[in-house]
Amino acid sequence: MKNNKSIIDKLTALWALNESGLGGFLHVFNTPFTGLIVGGISILLISLIAFYAENKWQAILKALLIVLIIKMAVSPYSPFGAYVAVSFQALFGALLFSNFSWKGATLMMLGMVTFLESALQKLLILTIVYGTELWEAINIYGAWVQKKLEFVSETSTSSLLVTIYLLVYGVCGILAGFFIKSLIKIISSSPKADFYLEPDDIAVKIKTSKVSIKTKIIWVWLITVAIIVLAFTVFGGHLFGWQKGIYIMLRSFLILMLWYLVIGPLLLKLVKKYLHKKESQYKDDITNAMDLFPYFRQIISYTWKETKHLKGYTRFKHFMANSISNCIHFKMPT
Numbered sequence: 179m180k181n182n183k184s185i186i187d188k189l190t191a192l193w194a195l196n197e198s199g200l201g202g203f204l205h206v207f208n209t210p211f212t213g214l215i216v217g218g219i220s221i222l223l224i225s226l227i228a229f230y231a232e233n234k235w236q237a238i239l240k241a242l243l244i245v246l247i248i249k250m251a252v253s254p255y256s257p258f259g260a261y262v263a264v265s266f267q268a269l270f271g272a273l274l275f276s277n278f279s280w281k282g283a284t285l286m287m288l289g290m291v292t293f294l295e296s297a298l299q300k301l302l303i304l305t306i307v308y309g310t311e312l313w314e315a316i317n318i319y320g321a322w323v324q325k326k327l328e329f330v331s332e333t334s335t336s337s338l339l340v341t342i343y344l345l346v347y348g349v350c351g352i353l354a355g356f357f358i359k360s361l362i363k364i365i366s367s368s369p370k371a372d373f374y375l376e377p378d379d380i381a382v383k384i385k386t387s388k389v390s391i392k393t394k395i396i397w398v399w400l401i402t403v404a405i406i407v408l409a410f411t412v413f414g415g416h417l418f419g420w421q422k423g424i425y426i427m428l429r430s431f432l433i434l435m436l437w438y439l440v441i442g443p444l445l446l447k448l449v450k451k452y453l454h455k456k457e458s459q460y461k462d463d464i465t466n467a468m469d470l471f472p473y474f475r476q477i478i479s480y481t482w483k484e485t486k487h488l489k490g491y492t493r494f495k496h497f498m499a500n501s502i503s504n505c506i507h508f509k510m511p512t
Contacts, residue, residue, distance in 0.1 A: 186231055189227050191471070194249065221267055224288075234272060267295075298344070307430050308430050315405065402430075
């Protein structure tokens with residue numbers, strides 16, 4: 179049991195590194211599949227915590243609080259939606275693993291539901307910011323393309339794109355479940371030998387740029403508004419026009435300002451206030467987790483080189499499994 183506690187602590191530290199390091203980096207660059215990459219690694223680590231823990235609910239909730247506190251400290255400019263996503267993954271995982279046995283179906287359900295939540299969150303934000311006009315603009319582009327191709331479909335372009343988008347996320351979630359099951363099998367059957375490695379540095383160099391995030395938001399907003407306005411003014415015909423374009427621009431601008439200046443900071447303040455209350459309770463766990471970051475980064479780099487003799491998917495699978503195995507069996511040099 180003591181050994182399992184050490185493993186769970188290291189898995190929690192890996193989860194925090196994934197969220198605050200990789201997650202913070204991808205949020206800065208606003209990559210379209212952040213939910214798939216960061217979310218996939220998160221549910222893998224949540225599943226492993228549940229695999230090694232006796233009280234799965236308690237272990238996952240404790241790990242979640244530690245991860246959120248570290249995320250708040252190391253990656254303070256992550257959006258509120260990132261906190262919602264990681265909390266949903268943990269709570270849904272704790273619910274599943276506390277009530278269902280360890281089978282592939284449980285892992286596939288976890289992957290599919292959490293991936294769909296990430297996709298729906300993005301669609302909801304787009305609809306709130308740009309309104310139904312966004313989907314109208316997509317339908318206008320679709321109708322124009324169909325006319326050029328002399329192809330007529332009764333299905334709206336926006337419905338088709340949303341269906342494909344959700345289908346991709348859902349299928350990726352199911353595949354992630356299969357992948358996690360195979361990784362757990364490799365990790366649990368690997369030799370439990372202690373792993374030692376000297377860190378090449380002792381400082382955690384994870385930085386995000388507030389300016390770069392703001393610049394990204396502005397550019398994404400300008401490009402999206404331009405695309406919507408062009409759809410209405412150029413392809414929309416006499417039913418729309420530039421008045422509609424100005425309305426969309428002003429509406430989305432006001433909603434973004436309201437979110438980033440009022441609602442977003444207020445919600446983040448409430449979350450951070452709650453996490454600050456818990457910080458003293460888990461002070462030692464947080465310190466120990468962050469102390470492991472430099473070692474973990476070097477272990478991951480070492481493992482990537484160690485698996486260079488493998489190719490493609492086989493290399494990726496064994497790299498993931500061996501990285502986690504080396505990290506959880508890692509011992510601090512004395």
